[in-house]
């Protein structure tokens with residue numbers, strides 16, 4: 376069965392994302408994953424790699440890494456950045472796939488999914504299927520590193536409206552207006568987003584997206600991971616690898632060894 380194409384991370388969203396979250400090789404998040412890459416003695420996979428915020432600098436650093444993503448727009452942005460670095464005929468080691476459906480004959484020494492992206496797989500059965508896919512593509516002794524956002528990452532603000540604007544190199548603006556909410560029973564953070572391309576004060580393009588992210592209970596991922604025979608699972612609450620004890624931690628990082 377082939378999955379429908381992604382209805383989020385469209386063109387304007389991708390442009391906004393890249394301006395909002397530039398590459399940051401000195402940042403603690405990047406350094407955290409780069410350390411795992413240094414320790415890996417074989418191929419590395421970054422599912423949900425997006426426009427290559429992690430993947431491109433890791434390729435530049437010489438790591439044997441490849442990635443995939445379900446958004447053609449995020450992948451186009453990644454390819455564009457890669458071609459600017461390595462020339463128009465250079466092809467980055469990435470493909471279009473959903474985690475749930477990904478299949479390769481290759482196995483990896485390290486698989487990592489940063490930035491809470493795994494929560495974008497909002498259905499429990501899909502999440503289990505995705506974990507099965509990730510487990511299957513790990514070498515024996517290989518490591519899966521998974522970062523998730525928890526219920527504690529959502530705080531009720533005075534207003535449900537969010538506004539953001541970024542200016543492109545050509546002077547055009549990408550404007551985001553979003554209405555955010557939290558569905559407690561479904562544990563879903565939801566945002567109805569409207570992205571607009573504004574040139575000389577007039578709206579040239581408009582895209583709407585309905586963003587949903589599953590926020591995890593403190594022990595929920597432990598329950599999902601227990602379906603798979605990992606030889607060891609460690610759970611951290613920050614990028615300094617502090618052992619996860621604080622049930623109010625907004626993020627959790629799992630290090631799972633096959």
Ligand SMILES: C[S@@+](CC[C@H](N)C(=O)[O-])C[C@H]1O[C@@H](n2cnc3c(N)ncnc32)[C@H](O)[C@@H]1O
Pocket residue numbers: 381383384396422423424425426427428429443444445446449472473474475489490492495496
């Ligand atoms: C928040 S972005 C993170 C991208 C990148 N890891 C980063 O930190 O910049 C989440 C990415 O997950 C991708 N995505 C969402 N659901 C997916 C799925 N089921 N399979 C593969 N990719 C998915 C989106 O297209 C998007 O590029």
